[in-house]
Amino acid sequence: MSTDEEYEEDELQALSETEGECEDGVLQFSDSLTGEVKPRILLMGLRRSGKSSIQKVVFHKMSPNETLFLESTNKICREDVSSSSFISFQIWDFPGQIDFFDPTFDYEIIFRGTGALIFVIDSQDDYVEALSRLHLTVTRAYTVNPDINFEVFIHKVDGLSDEHKIEKQRDIHKRANDDLNDAGLERIVLSFYLTSIYDHSIFEAFSKVAQKLIPQLPTLENLLNIFISNSGVEKAFLFDVVSKIYIATDSSPVDMQTYELSCDMIDVVMDISSIYGLANSEAALPYDKESTAIIHLNNSTVMYLREVTKFLAMVCFLPKDSFGRKGLIDYNFHCFRKAIEEVFDVRVKVQQNRKLLGQRRWSKLTAANTR
Amino acid sequence: NQSSSVLLMGKSGSGKTSMRSIIFANYIARDTRRLGATIDVEHSHVRFLGNLVLNLWDCGGQDTFMENYFTSQRDNIFRNVEVLIYVFDVESRELEKDMHYYQSCLEAILQNSPDAKVFCLVHKMDLVQEDQRDLIFKEREEDLKRLSRPLSCTCFRTSIWDETLYKAWSSIVYQLIPNVQQLETNLRNFAQIIEADEVLLFERATFLVISHYQCKEQRDAHRFEKISNIIKQFKLSCSKLAASFQSMEVRNSNFAAFIDVFTSNTYVMVIMSDPSIPSAATLINIRNARKHFEKLERVDGPKHSLHMRMR
Numbered sequence: 293m294s295t296d297e298e299y300e301e302d303e304l305q306a307l308s309e310t311e312g313e314c315e316d317g318v319l320q321f322s323d324s325l326t327g328e329v330k331p332r333i334l335l336m337g338l339r340r341s342g343k344s345s346i347q348k349v350v351f352h353k354m355s356p357n358e359t360l361f362l363e364s365t366n367k368i369c370r371e372d373v374s375s376s377s378f379i380s381f382q383i384w385d386f387p388g389q390i391d392f393f394d395p396t397f398d399y400e401i402i403f404r405g406t407g408a409l410i411f412v413i414d415s416q417d418d419y420v421e422a423l424s425r426l427h428l429t430v431t432r433a434y435t436v437n438p439d440i441n442f443e444v445f446i447h448k449v450d451g452l453s454d455e456h457k458i459e460k461q462r463d464i465h466k467r468a469n470d471d472l473n474d475a476g477l478e479r480i481v482l483s484f485y486l487t488s489i490y491d492h493s494i495f496e497a498f499s500k501v502a503q504k505l506i507p508q509l510p511t512l513e514n515l516l517n518i519f520i521s522n523s524g525v526e527k528a529f530l531f532d533v534v535s536k537i538y539i540a541t542d543s544s545p546v547d548m549q550t551y552e553l554s555c556d557m558i559d560v561v562m563d564i565s566s567i568y569g570l571a572n573s574e575a576a577l578p579y580d581k582e583s584t585a586i587i588h589l590n591n592s593t594v595m596y597l598r599e600v601t602k603f604l605a606m607v608c609f610l611p612k613d614s615f616g617r618k619g620l621i622d623y624n625f626h627c628f629r630k631a632i633e634e635v636f637d638v639r640v641k642v643q644q645n646r647k648l649l650g651q652r653r654w655s656k657l658t659a660a661n662t663r
Numbered sequence: 664n665q666s667s668s669v670l671l672m673g674k675s676g677s678g679k680t681s682m683r684s685i686i687f688a689n690y691i692a693r694d695t696r697r698l699g700a701t702i703d704v705e706h707s708h709v710r711f712l713g714n715l716v717l718n719l720w721d722c723g724g725q726d727t728f729m730e731n732y733f734t735s736q737r738d739n740i741f742r743n744v745e746v747l748i749y750v751f752d753v754e755s756r757e758l759e760k761d762m763h764y765y766q767s768c769l770e771a772i773l774q775n776s777p778d779a780k781v782f783c784l785v786h787k788m789d790l791v792q793e794d795q796r797d798l799i800f801k802e803r804e805e806d807l808k809r810l811s812r813p814l815s816c817t818c819f820r821t822s823i824w825d826e827t828l829y830k831a832w833s834s835i836v837y838q839l840i841p842n843v844q845q846l847e848t849n850l851r852n853f854a855q856i857i858e859a860d861e862v863l864l865f866e867r868a869t870f871l872v873i874s875h876y877q878c879k880e881q882r883d884a885h886r887f888e889k890i891s892n893i894i895k896q897f898k899l900s901c902s903k904l905a906a907s908f909q910s911m912e913v914r915n916s917n918f919a920a921f922i923d924v925f926t927s928n929t930y931v932m933v934i935m936s937d938p939s940i941p942s943a944a945t946l947i948n949i950r951n952a953r954k955h956f957e958k959l960e961r962v963d964g965p966k967h968s969l970h971m972r973m974r
Contacts, residue, residue, distance in 0.1 A: 549904050556900040561913050563893045567886045568860075568934050569915045582916040582938070588909045589901065 337412035338422050342447045349489045356489040403436040407505040410443045427471045442482045443501050450488035492552045499537045512540035519628045523621045524614030529607045554607040561585045673750030678786045744776040750784045781816040783807050789822040826888030833871040851876045857948040865930040870895050926957045
């Protein structure tokens with residue numbers, strides 16, 4: 293992702309960004325004003341496999357039942373979720389019937405700037421065609437950009453029994469890898485996830501995909517570890533509140549149910565704040581700097597939510613006794629929050645430096661050419 | 664000791680079981696798809712408002728069964744009825760038949776429990792186009808009110824997919840509470856003392872809002888149903904982890920909300936818009952008020968146990 297050539301190319305393009313839903317084949321790049329390169333997540337897969345529904349449910353808080361009314365996507369829809377979400381990704385939703393050999397689209401440019409390619413397979417349907425498409429897509433993308441993370445969502449598994457799910461995953465995994473081996477491309481690594489928009493599995497899968505693309509992840513994990521060990525906290529997540537994707541957690545193992553309960557807590561907080569917590573002004577937001585929530589469960593566990601940045605919240609689980617020392621926890625949290633701010637400040641500074649470097653090189657080049 | 668009955672009746676397939684599951688057994692709307700048609704007399708207990716016990720009888724409503732049960736058990740079923748809740752499927756193609764059954768029930772009520780309150784739920788409104796809903800409901804309401812004379816009936820339009828179901832049941836329950844006026848007076852005093860913007864009282868099992876006080880105009884007229892749903896959803900999530908929540912505090916720079924156990928049958932929600940008041944102060948106030956309200960509840964004592972039958 294971070295090659296100098298790529299930065300130069302972005303400067304050459306220098307297209308300003310438009311917020312918008314569907315682009316008609318005109319490929320937009322990063323905003324040359326802020327200099328932030330936003331990695332791309334591509335959602336690909338056959339027609340009706342569930343790509344648009346996934347995007348709507350994860351990033352637009354659409355209820356899964358409402359997705360039944362979504363129409364077929366017939367253009368590439370590029371969604372920039374960075375304004376409302378921490379995740380500064382572009383989600384490209386491709387129509388299922390896209391043709392790689394169509395000269396209108398320059399796939400090289402698309403794949404070049406891509407961080408992760410999610411291929412969605414409808415597990416309730418016959419997936420032979422899906423597998424061959426997966427193979428074609430992956431091999432093409434790999435030749436352009438070998439650094440892409442290839443993620444396969446085995447989707448719509450809500451109707452299947454656990455045994456059935458594992459069986460499907462095993463089968464798809466085997467076939468996909470066999471195809472790659474036959475083509476001599478064993479080095480391509482595919483990750484598989486069982487997903488459904490009707491439960492939390494899609495959020496969990498997206499969390500993992502997003503985490504692989506965040507360069508600061510080890511630092512964030514480290515900070516969380518330090519926080520929990522000094523505060524008597526058992527588990528802590530750093531959530532993006534809009535999408536309910538967690539971008540980091542401490543090193544202790546993640547229990548799906550704990551994750552789900554955290555998502556539900558965020559829902560409760562957002563919903564109640566939207567009813568009672570809006571100031572009288574028009575531009576009021578339910579989630580602000582002082583957003584906090586405490587939930588006491590009957591099993592002596594306390595759930596504690598604190599705002600970290602305008603997109604991020606920390607949700608942690610601690611025993612009731614630890615919560616007795618709330619003052620200490622709040623102080624530690626204060627330090628943690630400051631550290632997070634610094635981590636992200638560094639990122640912005642690095643981006644700006646790179647941009648300056650790129651500009652200098654460019655002006656040297658043009659100066660050299662004119663001589 | 665004569666026990667009072669709440670009857671939940673309606674034609675087969677009108678949605679009674681789903682409704683009951685959602686209000687009392689904590690199923691969310693989506694899960695009720697898995698409930699099959701009730702084909703036998705089903706009986707279950709639900710504790711309600713502590714000193715009330717609802718015995719739910721679900722007889723399925725399959726026609727022949729219904730006819731038999733009706734005639735042979737009629738007096739038994741319709742004696743000591745305090746409330747009749749009748750469910751109509753808005754999409755029903757047998758309107759005449761529906762009305763016929765309804766009228767039979769009303770006759771039985773008139774004979775056996777003439778003081779009963781009658782509620783009609785025009786259900787499955789989500790299946791009607793949005794711009795038609797008001798019109799269709801008004802039509803039905805007029806017909807039902809006319810047919811019900813000399814009894815008076817209160818009509819609600821409901822759907823399990825939005826807050827209307829809750830609103831209807833909240834209203835019904837509100838009328839079942841014996842000392843509701845006194846409760847409201849006390850709630851008002853409490854709210855004023857602690858300088859709260861709003862105080863809601865929920866029934867513990869169903870989270871229906873049974874009483875409230877507000878001192879300031881609130882922007883969202885549907886907030887009771889929304890809050891009930893929000894908390895119920897969260898309760899449901901907790902139950903998946905074999906846990907339940909005891910209390911909650913949510914705040915931002917504009918408000919602080921406290922949800923806590925209040926009396927043995929109720930939960931309270933207190934909204935404060937002065938965020939400078941420390942949580943501890945409000946929590947202590949709630950704790951002290953608790954004792955007072957518990958005394959209130961005990962004074963009235965177990966008035967009646969409600970038996971609820973569904974047909």
